[in-house]
Amino acid sequence: MSQTDDGARRRPIRHRGPITLRGGEPDPQMAGTTTDQRLLDRRGSSDWVHTDPWRVLRIQAEFVEGFGLLADLPRAVSVFGSARTPRDSAYYATGEQLGAALADAGYAVITGGGPGAMEAANKGACDAGGTSVGLGIELPFEQELNEWVDVGVLFRYFFVRKTMFVKYAQAFVILPGGFGTLDELFEALTLVQTRKVTRFPVILFGSEYWAGLVDWIRQTMVAQGTVSPGDLDLLHVTDDVAEAVAIIQAADATRAQHESEPPGGQAVPDPAPVDD
8 A cells, every 4th residue: 555745545446337446455357447348348257147146137037028928918817737637638628628718707817838737728718719828937858838828938937937827817726736736726825825915716626636635734734723724715626617717706706896995995985966
């Protein structure tokens, strides 16, 4: 550190964008270069694209892309189920019927965009002239969006994708599935139980398939007090497509009624006509 003629300390000064740094050793990699120069210089390591700050921007971009794509969707229902459901199975046929019935009722159908039960619901909605949406996920093995997806996007991050499933849907319908389906089921239940979302039907389709899980919740979780008895009411179990659609429509009507009420809970009456 040097001194000026009047004895003041002269510390090294360097600039990093709008930031002024005095003292300390300069970064040898930054010495003698500007930010623009480093941006435009193609030489050097590309490891920076894998750093956490860069991932934050990538996550932000995924949210923006998803919101932009789905913002103009009509009312929608997210349908989940196994990617392994074969096309000749009864559950695949049920998925087609469900997708078509939801489309006929005016709902867009959102799935994970993959094969199996997801494909079935997309196909049913597409064949019925409805809006068929696929929200895919980047996986270690190659997986394209199924051919019946009209509007699709492929996400890198599960949590961004989950936000889209919830934000743009009025209900979840859960067809038989595996770990991924269970993850989406319990995500939805947690959001409803904790009132992060309200008046949100969660429908288990296929009573035989889901019976063991529902019994375990009742006989183990409720019995040991890890969930409340009323939490079972958050689940609707059915084998009937028309009943599933009716549950969703009823919840929609209740939601619309609550949204039309003022904070005090009473609907505002129409103003009386005024005589001239």
